Amino acid sequence: MNIFPWRHTKIPVVPLRGIIAAQLGRVNLESTTAPIERGFALAKKHGHLILAIESPGGSATQSDLIGQLIRRRADETGVKVTAVIGDVGASGGYWLACAADDIRANRLSIVGSIGVITGGFGLDKLIARYGIERRLFTAGENKARMETFSPLRPQDIEFTNELLEQAHGMFKSWVRERRGARLGPEEAVFDGGYMLGEKAKTLGLIDGFGDVDMVVKELGGAKAKPLWLRAKRPRGLMRLISRSAVESALDIAEERLTTPNLR
DSSP: OOSOTTOOOEEEEEEEESOBOSSTTSBSHHHHHHHHHHHHHHHTTTTEEEEEEEEOOEEHHHHHHHHHHHHHHHHHHOOEEEEEEEEEEETHHHHHHTTSSEEEEOTTOEEEOOOOBOOOOOOHHHHHHTTOOOOOOOSSTTTTTTOTTSOOOHHHHHHHHHHHHHHHHHHHHHHHHHHGGGOOOHHHHSSSOEEEHHHHHHTTSOSEEOOHHHHHHHHHOTTOEEEEOOOOOOOTTHHHHSSOHHHHHHHHHHHHHHSOEEO
16 A cells, blocks of 8 residues: 555656767767666666667667666566667667567657668779879778778678678577567568568567557556656766867768668
8 A cells, every 4th residue: 555645656767869879978888877777776666667769770889788788687686678669769779679578669660670781982083083192001901991082892892791790690689589489570570671660560579559658657557657767968068068070970980981880
């Protein structure tokens, strides 16, 4: 019996919203660890934690780090984790959703995109057209692999394709591990394409439909409320001057050229 009837059950909700990347202000292990840890600590009372996912993906590494942290804490505490996908939970966003025991979405949510991508631009012919000579010095024959102003070599293509296949294999293994027998035909699930929530349910990528409010009341009763646990954002001038726009753009460009991304 609740001796304080004005106190409603509160279910902890950890929002995972935005691009997944190591940079400041993005969804990454550093920014999400505190709310995830607090969420599991609070969830011990009622046994439930909700992940509110709104992400098109990003870094494969950060997706895996966050997903593994969630599973470790879930196994240690016995807390059941439910992921609720909003507008989009694709690629890395879906990787995060798979850390949950149960996945919900809207019938119009963008779900899936179980694939890996990397890329960039080849400008070697452009600079040659204008008589620009590229001067690049390296130690190690593959140090400048996929360099924007250098010709693309056959061994670079082979290396990159192998890297992507390895990352894709890990992604598929993670989904198989977490979704198990609920998954539909693999040729439809693992082709890298995305789909609406309605189709995702028929293929076993999600378990049902619902939003955070619906799931909170399902888990905690009609009067239950969500307890949002948001990551702390940089304050004051640090939010504006911690990194320039140019530096951030260069980092993003370099990351896309050198690392597999779940997008």
